[in-house]
Amino acid sequence: KMVNGVVVAHGRTRSLVEKFERGRFTGSEDQMISVSPEVIADRIKSSTMPKEEPQVSGREPLSLSDVNIMEDLMLNHDVLLSGLRSRLTKLQMVRHLWERNDIKGAIIALKKLPDHSVQADVISVLMEKMEIVTMDLFSCLLPMLVGLLDSKMERHVKMSLEMLLKLVAAFGPTIRLTISAPPSVGIDLHQEERIESCKQCLGQLQQLQAVLPTLARRGGSLAKSALELSLVLRDKHM
Known part of the structure; x- marks a missing residue:
């Protein structure tokens, strides 16, 4: 049977x-x-065969490492998206002042933003519009540019060095002449403020000289820009 x-x-x-x-x-x-x-x-x-999870036709089952990678990507995506939104908000604020032709106000607001990416974005625009940069704006920009040299992003540091190179070449002689000029007769508050501003700029540029050798040791395009700026500072007796 x-x-x-x-x-x-x-x-x-x-x-x-x-x-x-x-x-x-x-x-x-x-x-x-x-x-x-x-x-x-x-x-x-x-x-003897282990039980398998149901599979979607044509797809391999996800391993634990695949799941971890996907979770990391989603987390990084959320962080990146949040950072970009914050960056956009700050740029819109600066743009609002810029469109009102308050360039100095935009620079002052930019200095208060602890965001190197936003600062580098605005500086890249200023580099194409050097005709609007005055000695007054230079004195506002200088502390921010020096601070940008501490950024971990090479792009930010290079942008700062290139802008500093343009500004020192343009305003270096003015700073030196203003400080070395004989005192004016009578009281001239505007001249006194101008002299004080130039002295502050000169002090910051002299401090900058001490930072450049460290940047030059990083090599590459940063080293070239740092050496060029150092030569210009010496040439302008900064």
Whole structure:
């Protein structure tokens, strides 16, 4: 008699097969029975193969490392998105002042923003509009440009060095002449303020000279810009 693909003899053998089918077959009852290869293969496969999660057709199952990578990407995406939104808000504030032709107000607001990326963005615009930069604006820009040299982003440092190079070349002689000029007769508050502003700029430029060798040791384009600025400062007797 056949029972689920197994040839069963009457008596004890039939009892063994029935126990096997009910999952109660033990090693002590290892009697010889005739089982078809297909049944054996199915039994082995179902009992030894680990259970797998259902898979979407055409896709490999996600490993734990894949899941971790996806979580990291989503987290980084949220951080990046938040940073870009904050950057946009700050740029819009500076643009509002700029469009009112309050360039000095925009620079002062920019100095108060602890965001090197926004500062570098505005400086990149100013570099294309050097005709609007006055000595008064230079005195406002200088502290921010020096602070930008501490940025961890090479782009920010290079932008600052390039802007400083333009400003020192343009206003270096004015600073030196204003400070060395003989005192005027009478009281001239505007002249006194101008002299004081030039003295502050000269002091900051002299401090800058001490920073440039460190930047030059970083090599690459930063080293070239730092060396160029150092030569210009010496040439202008800063």
